Amino acid sequence: MQVIIILVVVAAILLFNIFKVLNEYERAVVFRLGRLVPSRGPGLVVLIPGLERMRRVDMRTITMDVPSQDVITRDNVSVKVNAVVYFRVVDVNKAIVEVENYLYATSQLAQTTLRSICGEAELDELLIGREDLNARLQDILDTHTDPWGIKVSMVEIKHIDLPVEMQRAMAKQAEAERERRAKIINAEGEFQAAEKLAGAAKIIAAAPQALQLRYLQTLQEIATENSSTILFPIPIDFLTAFMKKMDS
Secondary structure: OHHHHHHHHHHHHHHHHHHEEEEOOOEEEEEEEEEEEEEEOEEEOOOOOOEEEEEEEEOOEEEEEEEEEEEEEEOOOOEEEEEEEEEEEEEEHHHHOOOOOOOHHHHHHHHHHHHHHHOOOOHHHHHHHHHHHHHHHHHHHHHHHHHHOEEEEEEEEEEEOOOHHHHHHHHHHHHHHHHHHHHHHHHHHHHHHHHHHHHHHHHHHOOOOOHHHHHHHHHHHHHHHOOOOHHHHOOHHHHHHHHHHHHH
């Protein structure tokens, strides 16, 4: 009886080591007596017990957070920058054979590249030109990880942490910029109003009757308001004659 139990256990262990089931997104990197053989999967994978061993590799896109890195920009501003990297394994054999741990290696490479690229840029480029920096990071990482069988599809800078003093300075700068724009808009409005008034004066000077009509229109507007002011309309011609007499 004990012999039968031992045989059953041994058979179960052999079956467990011989047959492997891989999901659709997984591949098996197989070594036979230490030598690499063609990868297998997905589905049922059969291994020769004692001669073959396998490494399971996930081929789905991996989202990796790059921890915050202390960076000194080209214009000597100290900031903290973090990012996220999207990549996937496209060659499972290279990912296992060419590098010891492709996840750790990609993470370290992403950190050093992030510090290098952000240190070459000025603060304004970090805040405004993120798309260009993301493209440069993606291109560099993809080039360096290609020998490892890894494809970097996207790199995004997530957050830039500025010192408190720099935040205050930028707030003052933004406020000054808003005041400058407000003054420019106000000056442009005054200039346009002056142009319109000058044009109206030329029209009235060319047609004196227009002044009389404007005078009457003003009286009508004042009369429609609830006011206790008493007005005595005086003809414009009378005022003109009086002014001419004063000049003489």
